Amino acid sequence: MFSCFKSLAAAFALGGMLFSSPAAAAEKPVELAFMGCYVEEHPAVTSVWKPFFKAAEEAFAGQIAFRYFAENMLYSNQAEDAQGISDGRAAFGCIRPAVHPDSYRLLGVINVPGLVPNAVVGSLVLEDIIAKFPAVRAELPKNSTHFTSWTSAAYQIGTVVPVHTLAELKGMKIIVWDAVSHALVRELGAEPVRVSPADSYWTFKRGLADGILCPLPPLRAYRLTEMVKHHLLLDAMVQGFVEEVNLKQWDAMPKDMKAWFRSEGGSRMSLALGRVLENGVKADRAAMEAAGHAFCTVAEADRPAFKSALDTVTGRWKEHCKDLDPKLVDAVLSYARERAAYHSAAFEAGKYER
Structure with missing residues (x-):
């Protein structure tokens, strides 16, 4: 399996010609490995990512095709998550800061107990934090660019x-x-x-x-x-998830494809994932009570x-x-609490309902 992804990474190294050449597109679409941390039957996969894959493949017909991998299916264990993104085995790959707290110390603020009440608020807060602080983005895997982030439902x-x-x-x-x-x-x-x-x-x-x-x-x-x-x-508490894109594969994409992914990712996908997870909580609790x-x-x-x-x-x-700038640590925590209060109020007011 790994040989096909080495070939894929090599193909992206050739640059945008893979996408710009009609002949190449007509022969075979470039396969993008998407590692998403959830089993394939999970609502995040069935209700958000698979429709996203379908929309992307239709928007760029014949150029790309997504292949989904659950956690530990593309590489052997969670310890390889960041490296798998950096080396291109995953075109889109998921990391969990709470699994590797030494590598994602500032990102770990989203795991602070009692910070956020649910997946909708948590997802939007995490994406705000990543957008706000360069030091937070610097913790993300090497050779990657940010796509979206979200959090679990409450534990x-x-x-x-x-x-x-x-x-x-x-x-x-x-x-x-x-x-x-x-x-x-x-x-x-x-x-x-x-x-x-x-x-x-x-x-x-x-x-x-x-x-x-x-x-x-x-x-x-x-x-x-x-x-x-x-x-x-x-x-x-909630737990954070961050989806990154391998930088070499990102750079090989044409501008219109990058723009499309940017418009579909970020806070828009954070909110979609948060909604699905919160709806899942309601449905699962009802089923369990029954x-x-x-x-x-x-x-x-x-x-x-x-x-x-x-x-x-x-x-x-x-x-x-403790060995980071104390002012930065305080600023990240203060901003996280500020955004949590803002999004919690908006959630309670029904702003994030469909």
């Missing part, structure tokens, strides 16, 4: 047995997918179990976990709802302890950035 804790209080959570083995979740689960008194999303199912099946910290939709996408039937609604799942919120008596745990993880983010 909740799902468990095999009922959990109503933080005391009941203490000591439980909770699956986490990234470093930020790991830190938060530990602060809540539980024991984090770090695995990939795809490995979560068998971790439960083997009795190695009592619960999981993640948004609601992945529970269905990864077939976890047969085991996880109790949900403590924390709205703890199947007998139980939902509860944090008990009033636990709210101070929960807030303390969130504040501790926020402090750890700032500590993680």
